[in-house]
Amino acid sequence: xxDFQYLRPATVDEASxxxxxxxxxxxxxxxxxxxxxxxxxxxxxxxxxxxxGVAGLDEIRMEHGALxxxxxxRHVSVLSSSVVRAAIPALAELAEGIGDPLVRNxxxxxxxxxxADPAADYPAALLGLGATVVTNHRExxxxxxxxxxxxxxxxxxxxxTAVRFPVPKRAAYAKYRHPAxxxxxxxxxxxxxxxxxxxxxxxAASHVFRVPAxxxxxxxxxxxxxxxxxxxxxxxxxxxxxxxxxxxxxxxGEMVRRAVQACLHPSTPSRNx
Amino acid sequence: xxxxxxxxxxxxxSAEVEARTLLAEFLRNDLEMTGTHVGCDTTQCGCCTVHLDxxxxxxxxxxxxxxxxxxxxxxxxxxxxxxxxPMQAAFREHHGLQCGFCTPxxxxxxxxxxxRKGHDLDERLVRHELEGNICRCTGxxxxxxxxxxxxxxxxxx
Ligand SMILES: Cc1cc2nc3c(=O)[nH]c(=O)nc-3n(C[C@H](O)[C@H](O)[C@H](O)COP(=O)(O)OP(=O)(O)OC[C@H]3O[C@@H](n4cnc5c(N)ncnc54)[C@H](O)[C@@H]3O)c2cc1C
Ligand code: FES
Ligand code: FES
Numbered sequence: 001x002x003d004f005q006y007l008r009p010a011t012v013d014e015a016s017x018x019x020x021x022x023x024x025x026x027x028x029x030x031x032x033x034x035x036x037x038x039x040x041x042x043x044x045x046x047x048x049x050x051x052x053g054v055a056g057l058d059e060i061r062m063e064h065g066a067l068x069x070x071x072x073x074r075h076v077s078v079l080s081s082s083v084v085r086a087a088i089p090a091l092a093e094l095a096e097g098i099g100d101p102l103v104r105n106x107x108x109x110x111x112x113x114x115x116a117d118p119a120a121d122y123p124a125a126l127l128g129l130g131a132t133v134v135t136n137h138r139e140x141x142x143x144x145x146x147x148x149x150x151x152x153x154x155x156x157x158x159x160x161t162a163v164r165f166p167v168p169k170r171a172a173y174a175k176y177r178h179p180a181x182x183x184x185x186x187x188x189x190x191x192x193x194x195x196x197x198x199x200x201x202x203x204a205a206s207h208v209f210r211v212p213a214x215x216x217x218x219x220x221x222x223x224x225x226x227x228x229x230x231x232x233x234x235x236x237x238x239x240x241x242x243x244x245x246x247x248x249x250x251x252x253g254e255m256v257r258r259a260v261q262a263c264l265h266p267s268t269p270s271r272n273x
Numbered sequence: 274x275x276x277x278x279x280x281x282x283x284x285x286x287s288a289e290v291e292a293r294t295l296l297a298e299f300l301r302n303d304l305e306m307t308g309t310h311v312g313c314d315t316t317q318c319g320c321c322t323v324h325l326d327x328x329x330x331x332x333x334x335x336x337x338x339x340x341x342x343x344x345x346x347x348x349x350x351x352x353x354x355x356x357x358x359p360m361q362a363a364f365r366e367h368h369g370l371q372c373g374f375c376t377p378x379x380x381x382x383x384x385x386x387x388x389r390k391g392h393d394l395d396e397r398l399v400r401h402e403l404e405g406n407i408c409r410c411t412g413x414x415x416x417x418x419x420x421x422x423x424x425x426x427x428x429x430x
Pocket of ligand 3: 407410
């Protein structure tokens with residue numbers, strides 16, 4: 001790792017000021033993506049701004065009927081939170097499937113969302129549930145946040161403080177995970193919301209995306225039968241040594257089917273072991 | 274260089290370190306406590322597992338400077354004199370190691386598992402919870418048995 005300055009501000013404003021004046025400074029939350037990437041010497045930071053000194057960023061609570069999760073809430077806190085389990089159990093289950101227990105002890109929702117890894121799990125939940133990302137400057141709809149490979153609409157100095165999730169009628173996440181990396185080869189989040197069914201897919205393209213053809217079909221009837229004969233046309237799907245794009249297209253359909261099944265019968269396992 | 278002070282296995286330590294120093298490097302190079310191993314560059318193997326303020330972490334992916342004021346427990350802090358910790362004793366009893374490279378991480382991770390999941394651990398759960406620790410020798414079978422036995426031995430301890 002190249003050396004950098006280490007800063008640990010006590011407030012979001014202070015952190016944001018440093019980040020706004022130093023274009024090569026980066027915020028750090030759990031460090032579970034930032035530090036492995038920095039170790040590869042692909043990037044050189046002037047400063048790492050540790051958000052660990054900012055109090056109150058890890059709260060999980062209900063607010064006006066929505067579930068609000070602070071940016072520094074760790075994966076382990078989300079998976080074990082009774083508030084999350086009561087409001088959106090699918091989100092707790094998703095957190096339980098991230099990486100391994102030691103990664104979950106450190107990694108946070110804000111870091112995962114800001115990182116926008118094409119194979120990360122949380123982005124599927126944000127897009128599938130129609131969540132809102134709260135930053136120190138504004139609120140951004142999940143639909144507008146994920147713009148490309150590791151790219152978001154966040155600006156320099158903009159810090160995620162929380163994610164707000166509307167509570168769906170039902171939701172489930174199904175993940176076909178890579179056995180070594182544990183990231184999603186394909187993951188599908190299906191949610192029945194007041195405005196209809198939303199389907200978000202991660203792992204399959206440069207960034208998380210929705211599948212309108214499945215949404216239309218499932219909004220008429222949330223059932224596996226509704227999926228029969230629906231063959232969405234995808235743009236560029238990822239192809240790598242784990243899965244060709246044709247295979248990924250097939251697995252998307254299968255993960256959506258499993259997520260629908262898990263919505264209807266919440267006790268069915270939706271994760272490969 | 275920033276000065277960092279923390280408590281390692283009950284002893285206060287402090288040193289000037291570069292900001293980029295990882296907790297694993299601090300333990301191994303500055304404190305010369307080489308029980309904590311480093312087996313990968315990608316935060317996947319778990320050989321470097323220690324407890325930071327009571328919670329299992331991969332010390333290769335934590336900055337030493339971020340541990341200012343923290344309590345750190347490493348494999349060296351488990352035994353009392355010559356008496357092994359019950360989890361260490363269980364690894365010996367059940368042949369839970371061959372080359373031993375992964376063992377410090379396995380044991381620290383096992384103790385985090387007991388903290389989170391209690392003393393009665395079924396095989397499936399142990400295998401699932403061990404996802405962050407890689408062993409190239411044993412095939413895991415005896416590690417799983419050792420962790421189950423160690424966890425239940427700790428109940429009496
Ligand atoms: C072995 C391993 C397995 C993993 N498996 C999975 C998996 O299966 N699924 C999955 O989804 N993820 C996985 N991850 C990634 C993990 O979930 C990370 O915790 C997560 O991606 C990043 O969260 P963090 O808090 O550690 O962020 P950090 O690493 O601290 O930061 C990540 C990025 O976000 C920026 N950032 C952090 N916080 C903020 C903020 N509040 N506002 C703005 N920008 C911010 C940082 O500058 C950096 O660019 C894995 C990681 C490892 C090491
Ligand atoms: S050395 Fe830390 S996970 Fe491999
Ligand atoms: S005993 Fe050799 S790596 Fe586990």
